Amino acid sequence: MNKKKTVVSLLAFCMTAAALAGCGSSNTAAPAVDTKKADTGAAPAATEPAKKKDPVTLTFVIANTVDAAPFNKIFEAYQKQTGNKVELQALPGGEFDNMMKTRFSTGDFPDLFLMQPGTKQNVKLRAEETLQEWSGSADIWDRIIPSMKEFQTTPDKKIYGVPFGATGMMGIYYNKDVFKKVGVEAPKNYADLIDIAKKIKGAGITPFYEGVKDGWPPQIFYFTGWVSNVDPVIGDAGVQKLEKNELNLADIPELKDLFAKQKELKDLGLYQDNVLAGTYDELQNGMGDGKVGMAFMLDGIIPQLEKKFGKPFVTDKIGFFPFPSAKDAGTALITPPNQLMIPTKAKNAKEAAELIKFMISPDMVNLYYQAAPGIPIFKGAKSELYPVQQTVNDLIAAGKSKVNVQNRLTPTFADFQKTLQTFFINGSVDGAIKEFDANYKKDGKAKRLPGFE
DSSP: OOOOEEEEEEEOOOOOSOOOOOOOTTTOOOOOOOOOOOOSSSSOOOOOOOOSSSOOOEEEEEEETSSOOOHHHHHHHHHHHHEEEEEEEHHHHHHGGHHHHHHHHTTTOEEEEOOSSTTHHHHHHHHHHOOOOOTTTTHHTTTTTTTHHHHOOOOOOOBBBBEEEEOOOOOOOEEEEHHHHOOOOOSSSSHHOOOOOOOHHHTTTTTOOOOOTSSSSTTTHHHHIIIIIIIIHHHHHHHHHHHTTTTTTGOHHHHHHHHHHHHHHHHHTOOOOSGGOOOOOHHHHHHHSSSSEEEEOOOOHHHHHHHHHHHHHHHHHHHEEEOOOOSSSEEEEOOOOOEEEOTOOOEEEEEEEHHHHHHHHHHHHHHHHSSSSEEEOOOTTTOOOOOOHHHHHHHTTTTTTEGGGGGOOOOTTTHHHHHHHHHHHHHHHHHHHHHHHHHHHHHHTTOTTTOOO
């Protein structure tokens, strides 16, 4: 892109560390942006950790939906300065949480791992028993904007994860050439979105692609649809009721309507043929080849498209808009960055802690954002924003953003991908939302949360 922007402060997240573990409300302020260019030269040197007489190999676990490239650049610099190596292990994104819980239960601890943001992860991993605590690490929190520390802090002032990365975003990504060919622009409401999809289909192009076979992609339809259609109705008070099991998911008409909307897309033939065989990889190929117009997707698709089709393609050909509501263009879904966590029983826990401090040094942070541009969460960090990211940044400035509901709830939408795979087969809206609700309650009960006993 022609313009590079340095983000020197991020959104002023309004969060609580109790039931409403979220941020990015409609009153969130946008980050100030500097127009200085980021250095794009060779990897800069970071503050050198102490040399190791006997180098070790650290195991670092991530989900395979996370772009490994920026981490590998940092690990190359780390190895050069310390002699220590980092072995990156990627687990399936849709099963990541369950696989990590299994590894913890069997004592198969990595040295460090990258987990979803927020304190809700502490429950599933029994953080007070198994994870390193960071609240006293002033050298770390002095580098990170205060709202990110607040988001990771438990009610008893403990912190078990160090945020790392950028503010994420989910919504509808689209191929600009397809929109231009059909003669349409970003929708003003949901009815407009359906009209656009019908026009794209009329041109012989697949309007939407869904990766049902991979499991996790169809969930994004609901996360993005929630902030535009459910949050405005139930509000933060409703989310707090869900947290305490005082409100049933099955009793929210706007949520049930999202199931009906997804079924409508399938019934109208607005998905690709044989949607049950859809994969994330083929979604990328379709978007890049201009055979697919739109996809409900997370921002992890950006580096994947760049790998396959080049940076100019992502810069010039890919656009973004929120899931629209019936009344307006919708609200952008944003997510805090993932968190780095260290098991207390990790073989190389000391070296893992040193690695985290190396990773958040100014030089390494800037190196990360050079490889993975995004809205930073580190003070004074430099990052180039892709146009789609700038679109979300502008929506944040306009007060049209909200944090993913799953980052605001302690119980999870358990087995949601399995529910949706079944839903795509049988098309039962009532059956899907009842199962969705039951699995949510089951997860809350399994975690022994108040209100779910």
